[in-house]
Amino acid sequence: MSSDNLEALPKGMSLFQKALSRFFKNKMAVASLFVVIFYGIVALLAPWLPIHGFEEQVLDHQNLPPSLTKNGGELLVERLRFELEDRAGRENRSLTQQENEQLEKFEAQIRSDPKHARRYLLGTDYLGRDMLSRVIYGGQISMVLGLIGALTSILIGLIVGGISGYFGGRIDSFLMRFVDILYSLPYMLLVIIFMAVFGKNIFNLVFALAGVSWLTEARLVRGMVLSLKNSEFIQAARVIGASTPRILVRHLFPNVMNVVIVFTTLRIPSFILMEAFLSFLGLGVSAPMASWGSLVEDAVGSMTIYPWRLIFPALAMVIFLFCMNFLGEGLREAYDPHSEKIL
Amino acid sequence: MMTDEIILEVKNLSTYFHTEQGQVKAVDHVSFVLRDGETLGIVGESGSGKTVLNLSILRLLPSSVTVHAGGQILYRGRDMMSLNESELQQIRGNKISMIFQDPMTSLNPYMKVCDQLMETLILHQGLDKKTAKEKSVELIKHVGIPDPKIRAEQYPHQFSGGMRQRVMIAMALSCKPDILIADEPTTALDVTIQAQILDLIRELTREMKTSVILITHDLGVVAGICDTVAVMYAGRIVEYGTVDEIFSNPRHPYTQGLIQSVPRLDGSSDHELFSIPGSPPSLVNLPAGCHFQPRCSKAMPICAEKYPPEIVNGNHRCCCWLWHRGEDRG
Numbered sequence: 001m002s003s004d005n006l007e008a009l010p011k012g013m014s015l016f017q018k019a020l021s022r023f024f025k026n027k028m029a030v031a032s033l034f035v036v037i038f039y040g041i042v043a044l045l046a047p048w049l050p051i052h053g054f055e056e057q058v059l060d061h062q063n064l065p066p067s068l069t070k071n072g073g074e075l076l077v078e079r080l081r082f083e084l085e086d087r088a089g090r091e092n093r094s095l096t097q098q099e100n101e102q103l104e105k106f107e108a109q110i111r112s113d114p115k116h117a118r119r120y121l122l123g124t125d126y127l128g129r130d131m132l133s134r135v136i137y138g139g140q141i142s143m144v145l146g147l148i149g150a151l152t153s154i155l156i157g158l159i160v161g162g163i164s165g166y167f168g169g170r171i172d173s174f175l176m177r178f179v180d181i182l183y184s185l186p187y188m189l190l191v192i193i194f195m196a197v198f199g200k201n202i203f204n205l206v207f208a209l210a211g212v213s214w215l216t217e218a219r220l221v222r223g224m225v226l227s228l229k230n231s232e233f234i235q236a237a238r239v240i241g242a243s244t245p246r247i248l249v250r251h252l253f254p255n256v257m258n259v260v261i262v263f264t265t266l267r268i269p270s271f272i273l274m275e276a277f278l279s280f281l282g283l284g285v286s287a288p289m290a291s292w293g294s295l296v297e298d299a300v301g302s303m304t305i306y307p308w309r310l311i312f313p314a315l316a317m318v319i320f321l322f323c324m325n326f327l328g329e330g331l332r333e334a335y336d337p338h339s340e341k342i343l
Numbered sequence: 344m345m346t347d348e349i350i351l352e353v354k355n356l357s358t359y360f361h362t363e364q365g366q367v368k369a370v371d372h373v374s375f376v377l378r379d380g381e382t383l384g385i386v387g388e389s390g391s392g393k394t395v396l397n398l399s400i401l402r403l404l405p406s407s408v409t410v411h412a413g414g415q416i417l418y419r420g421r422d423m424m425s426l427n428e429s430e431l432q433q434i435r436g437n438k439i440s441m442i443f444q445d446p447m448t449s450l451n452p453y454m455k456v457c458d459q460l461m462e463t464l465i466l467h468q469g470l471d472k473k474t475a476k477e478k479s480v481e482l483i484k485h486v487g488i489p490d491p492k493i494r495a496e497q498y499p500h501q502f503s504g505g506m507r508q509r510v511m512i513a514m515a516l517s518c519k520p521d522i523l524i525a526d527e528p529t530t531a532l533d534v535t536i537q538a539q540i541l542d543l544i545r546e547l548t549r550e551m552k553t554s555v556i557l558i559t560h561d562l563g564v565v566a567g568i569c570d571t572v573a574v575m576y577a578g579r580i581v582e583y584g585t586v587d588e589i590f591s592n593p594r595h596p597y598t599q600g601l602i603q604s605v606p607r608l609d610g611s612s613d614h615e616l617f618s619i620p621g622s623p624p625s626l627v628n629l630p631a632g633c634h635f636q637p638r639c640s641k642a643m644p645i646c647a648e649k650y651p652p653e654i655v656n657g658n659h660r661c662c663c664w665l666w667h668r669g670e671d672r673g
Contacts, residue, residue, distance in 0.1 A: 012496035015452055168405075232449035238403055240436030240463045240514065243429070250462070254453040 015335075019258070022334040029330020032323035039320055043140040052118065052130040054137040055288035061128035063306045064120050072124075073116025077107050123308040125298060131309060135316050138290035142272050142317065145206055145291065149271035150264045152210035157217025158260065164218065165225030166248065176222070179215050187212040188277075195283050202285060209274055213267075220263060224256050258335045265328035269321040276317065292317040350521055350554055351377040351400070351439075356414035358392075358399045367626045369395040371578040372414070377522065382548070382555040384565035384586070386601065387575035388623050393558045396575070397524045400556075401439060402431055419521075437467040440515040442544075444527040446507035450499035456483070457495035460514055467518045482513040486543060505536035509543065516547055523548055524556045529564070541568060562605050566590055571658075574598045577624055577634035584659035594661040596639045633664065641665060 024030055042049070061072045070078070084099045095103075110116045122131035164175040194208040228234060229252070237251045276293025278284040280300075285291040292313045299309035358370040369392045377383050385393050398404050400416055402423055416423040418434065426434070443449040451459060460479035464470045470478065476495075484491040486509040499507060508528060515523055525544060529537035545568050548555050557569060565572055565586065572589045574582040574597065582595040593599045600619040621638035624630055630637050636646035643664055651664045 010497075010501065011493075012455055012498055013501070014455070014498050015500065232443045232445055233451045235403065236441075236443060236449045236511070236514075237451070237462075238435065239401060239441040241432040241434070241466055242436075242462065243432055250454075251451050255451070 016258075019331075019334040023330055026330045026333065028326050029334075032326035032330065035319065035323040036327055039139060039143065039323075042136055043143055046133075046136050046140055049136070051133040051136065054129065054133045054290060056129060056133075058115055058118065058124075058128040060116070061118065061120070061124050062126055063302075063309070064124040064128075065306075066121060066123040066131070066308050066312075067119070068121060070119075071116065072118045072120060073110035073113075075120075076110060076116065077103070080106055122312045123306070125309055126302070126306075131312055134290045134295060135292070135313050138292050138295050138313060139316055139320070141202070141285055141289060141291045142275060142293065143268075143320070145202070145209075145275050146268040146272040148206050149209045149213070149275075150267040152206065153214040153267065153271075154217050154260055154264050156210065156214035158221050158256070160214065161218040161221025161223075162225055162248065162252070162256075165222040166229055166244075166252070168226075172222070175218075179218055182212065183215050191274075191278065192281075192283060195278070200283065200286055202289070205275065205278065205284060209271060209278075213271070213274075217260075217263065217267075220259065221256060224259060225252060228252055228255055262328060262332040262335060265324065265331055269324040269328075272317065272321060272324075346379045348379040349376050350379050350419060352415075352417040353400065354415040354417070356396070356399060356412075356416060358395055358404065358412050362627065364627045368578050368629065369626060370399055373575075373578075373580050374414075375573050375580065375583060377554050377556065379521075380549075380552050380554055381571060382545075382557060382569045384569035384572045385556060385558045385575060386560060386562060386565055386572060388560060390623055390626065391575040392578040392626075393575055394526055397441070397526055397556065397558060400524070401435055401441060402426070403435075433467075436463050436515075436520075437518045438520050439522040439524065440518070440520045441524040441526065442508070442511050442515050442528045445531045446504050446511055447531065449511055450502075450507055452499055454498070455495070456497055456499060456502070456510055460495075460510070460517060463514055463517045478517070479513075482517055483510070486510070486513040486547070487539075504532055505540065508532060508536075508540050512540070512543060512547065516551060516553065519551045520553055522554050522556065524558070526558045527560070528557075529559075529561075537564075544568075562601060574601065577629060578626060579634065579662065580660075581635065581663070582659075582661045584661075588659045592659075594659070594666060595635075595663045596641050596665070597635050633662075 058072070060076065064072060064075050067075060081103055084095055084103065088095050088099070118130075120130050120132065122135060124131060125134065160175055160179070164172045190212050191208040194211070195204055198204045198208075234247060234251055237247050242250070272292070275284055275291060276296065279291055279293030280297045282297070284297075285294050287294075295313035296310060296317070299306070299313070303310040353376070354374050356370055356373045357368070360367040360369055371392075373392075373396060375383065385396065387393050395404070399412065400423070402416075404412075412424070414424075418439065423431070423434070450456070457476060457479045460482055461470075461472065461475040464475040464478055465472070468475075480491045480495045483495055488494050488506055488509055494502075494506075499510075502510065512528075523544070528544065529540050532540060541564060544555065544557075547553075557564070559565060569586050571585050572583070573580045574589070574595065576597050582589065582593070582598045589598060590602065593602055597619070600617070603617040604619065606616055619638055624634055624637070630647070632645070632647040632649055633639070633642075633651055636642045639646065645664050651662045651667065653660050653662050654666045656666075
């Protein structure tokens with residue numbers, strides 16, 4: 001509202017719209033949002049991007065370093081020349097006639113084979129697979145895992161917490177004691193046992209992760225519902241004769257949703273991290289599929305020799321997690337500008 | 344205006360809660376009648392059970408905390424106690440509706456004002472969305488909010504406290520209910536707004552011939568707009584009668600105390616304001632006999648022994664040993 005126009009009434013603006021307008025004033029959060037959107041688009045468009053397949057192996061191209069200018073063949077020639085020159089250097093001589101011939105022959109052989117024209121912006125792994133492609137496809141799986149995991153656990157948490165908080169009494173104590181028991185068990189152990197019993201695949205992984213991580217959500221939702229159900233507008237809704245399902249859906253959930261949205265955003269990174277941890281233990285995504293976690297795990301053994309195999313997936317993951325956290329934090333502040341770090 | 348037709352009859356209503364400390368008798372053997380078009384004021388200190396009484400009438404108390412609910416609530420001859428939840432939903436908001444104390448929290452912050460008004464209309468009058476919307480804009484206009492079309496599209500946080508209370512009134516009266524329960528409708532409002540809101544309630548309920556149960560602890564309000572008054576103390580109605588009777592001829596020492604503690608403009612300014620000594624008893628640990636007896640200046644030995652039976656004098660009912668003859672006191 002401008003100062004010369006005090007008479008005009010502001011348009012109806014919901015708390016959600018207000019929160020959005022506050023969110024867009026937060027530069028870091030908006031920047032993070034763009035990064036996250038970029039990640040999302042790249043992951044979605046992966047099959048159509050001009051990259052190699054993530055499972056395509058070129059065994060000649062093992063462990064090639066990242067290069068913007070040279071293709072695979074040139075890198076191989078360079079590697080051979082480096083080896084020969086290194087040996088010659090140690091013996092204090094220049095390349096022999098024989099060695100030069102060997103190099104030329106190798107070069108000719110490489111030129112004749114079109115597969116050596118492949119380029120690897122981020123290098124290759126131990127089976128000659130393109131790291132760029134693997135990081136992108138790995139990101140796809142990591143992000144989907146994070147999203148589905150967070151959504152599933154929020155859904156379970158919403159249902160359990162909602163029932164527990166709204167109906168209260170015996171149902172509440174029963175459900176909450178159940179949550180307490182699950183809380184007291186080491187959740188990683190549960191996931192590991194689950195994966196060992198039901199087999200190693202992505203669905204089981206998501207299921208196991210969601211199965212142990214809805215507890216915090218349930219408690220959060222229960223607390224909110226408890227305080228909301230005694231609020232006057234819920235009572236007012238009962239006074240006007242609204243039925244219980246109607247109150248839950250129309251009055252209670254919209255008021256819980258803001259916290260749930262924020263919490264989900266903050267939850268996605270923790271799922272990605274958990275998956276990375278499990279992959280690191282060898283319980284996560286299995287080959288030829290990749291996730292950021294499994295890529296890191298593959299690379300750790302040889303990280304001193306081929307550091308790019310570790311750096312790129314790790315960097316991709318760290319940037320994404322960082323941005324997700326900023327995004328979640330930004331959303332939280334936008335929804336609840338008065339509170340200081342409550343979650 | 345006020346007719347003789349009895350619209351709501353509460354007989355011996357009791358509501359007890361179970362707490363860690365013991366049983367709380369929030370409402371204890373309360374009886375009163377509400378006639379068509381009548382405005383009944385329920386006065387009493389905080390914690391005297393006024394709100395619980397009204398929540399009990401609408402059967403809004405969760406059954407999990409109520410250990411004992413006895414008595415009858417007859418709405419047009421139907422016992423509210425025997426109705427099931429869906430029958431109750433038909434009555435709530437439609438036939439009996441309620442306004443709450445705090446307008447700041449009684450509207451859903453995530454819903455447009457018109458959507459909240461429409462909810463009642465759609466639920467009870469079976470209107471389609473378009474007519475309900477038109478009707479809700481009309482209602483907003485009716486309760487005296489300017490620019491109703493724009494206001495209808497706004498959210499509660501864009502309204503002031505008085506305006507929100509107007510919206511609550513519009514919502515409560517949207518189905519032209521038989522009974523409006525107003526639970527301290529002006530307590531949370533600015534003094535200047537209080538009178539406006541009360542006027543609005545009075546005007547609209549007169550127009551719609553709605554009976555009102557007005558809960559308040561402001562005797563001035565009662566004198567202004569009520570026809571009858573029930574004075575509650577520690578969960579019981581201690582005195583009940585017409586406004587004129589109660590104010591001109593209060594019989595219960597508690598009512599007398601209440602009336603004396605109202606500051607008067609015509610009183611001398613160096614006169615100290617009267618207050619009833621002591622504080623209201625805890626509902627868990629009620630004093631024996633008459634609950635008011637420890638604070639009463641006219642207490643007699645019998646007062647600490649037995650709760651006084653009701654003494655009826657025309658329309659004026661009172662529970663106090665003072666008005667019983669000697670032989671009754673036994």
